Amino acid sequence: EIVLTQSPGTLSLSPGERATLSCRASQTVSSSYLAWYQQKPGQAPRLLIQGASSRATGIPDRFSGSGSGTDFTLTISRLEPEDFAVYYCQQYGSSPITFGQGARLEIK
Amino acid sequence: QVQLQESGPGLVKPSETLSLTCTVSGGSISSYYWSWIRQPPGKGLEWIGYIYYSGSTNYNPSLRSRVTISVDTSKNQFSLKLSSVTAADTAVYYCARHNVQWLPGGAFDPWGQGTLVAVSS
Numbered sequence: 087e088i089v090l091t092q093s094p095g096t097l098s099l100s101p102g103e104r105a106t107l108s109c110r111a112s113q114t115v116s117s118s119y120l121a122w123y124q125q126k127p128g129q130a131p132r133l134l135i136q137g138a139s140s141r142a143t144g145i146p147d148r149f150s151g152s153g154s155g156t157d158f159t160l161t162i163s164r165l166e167p168e169d170f171a172v173y174y175c176q177q178y179g180s181s182p183i184t185f186g187q188g189a190r191l192e193i194k
Numbered sequence: 195q196v197q198l199q200e201s202g203p204g205l206v207k208p209s210e211t212l213s214l215t216c217t218v219s220g221g222s223i224s225s226y227y228w229s230w231i232r233q234p235p236g237k238g239l240e241w242i243g244y245i246y247y248s249g250s251t252n253y254n255p256s257l258r259s260r261v262t263i264s265v266d267t268s269k270n271q272f273s274l275k276l277s278s279v280t281a282a283d284t285a286v287y288y289c290a291r292h293n294v295q296w297l298p299g300g301a302f303d304p305w306g307q308g309t310l311v312a313v314s315s
Binding site for chain 1: 229238239240241244252254255256288292293298299300301302303305306307308
């Protein structure tokens with residue numbers, strides 16, 4: 087099983103700042119089958135990034151993903167008030183499909 | 195666009211079987227893989243398993259002995275059964291589509307809104 091470890095657990099920033107979230111895998115994620123999701127309270131997760139770096143339909147270009155192998159990053163270039171939420175990485179290239187433990191982005 | 199809706203009892207007694215259905219609207223269940231995911235209150239996401247419209251399945255080893263996922267293409271639905279439940283199975287249960295046709299290697303999009311299932315006597 088591929089274990090995904092996200093850091094930091096909580097990130098406190100202000101609107102307009104840049105956010106960088108990390109996801110490290112215990113083994114190589116095949117074919118960069120790595121996704122990022124955003125979850126707000128009481129809502130289902132929303133797909134942001136797939137294939138490590140491809141934005142999903144309708145996702146603003148301030149969201150970007152990068153990385154390969156075992157190290158992946160989600161960057162939000164300029165935080166908007168609606169971006170404060172919990173973010174999860176997921177690998178879907180190996181079974182079982184696994185998620186990171188989540189990272190909370192909170193307003194400073 | 196495709197929409198998913200979970201349905202089923204919100205309360206299940208310990209040792210009984212949890213049963214949920216996901217209804218797909220706005221598109222066909224054919225040609226895609228479909229997953230169940232759960233999230234205990236205040237915790238992270240756990241993948242339960244997936245099914246292809248043809249009926250082939252893959253389950254999380256941590257739950258495999260208790261999980262059955264089935265599909266009814268005539269109703270555009272797929273279902274989850276989780277047996278011998280305990281309080282640890284209390285969670286919001288989501289269904290989701292893998293967003294690549296014919297292959298299991300797709301990210302999850304879209305998701306259903308989720309349904310809370312509590313296990314309690």
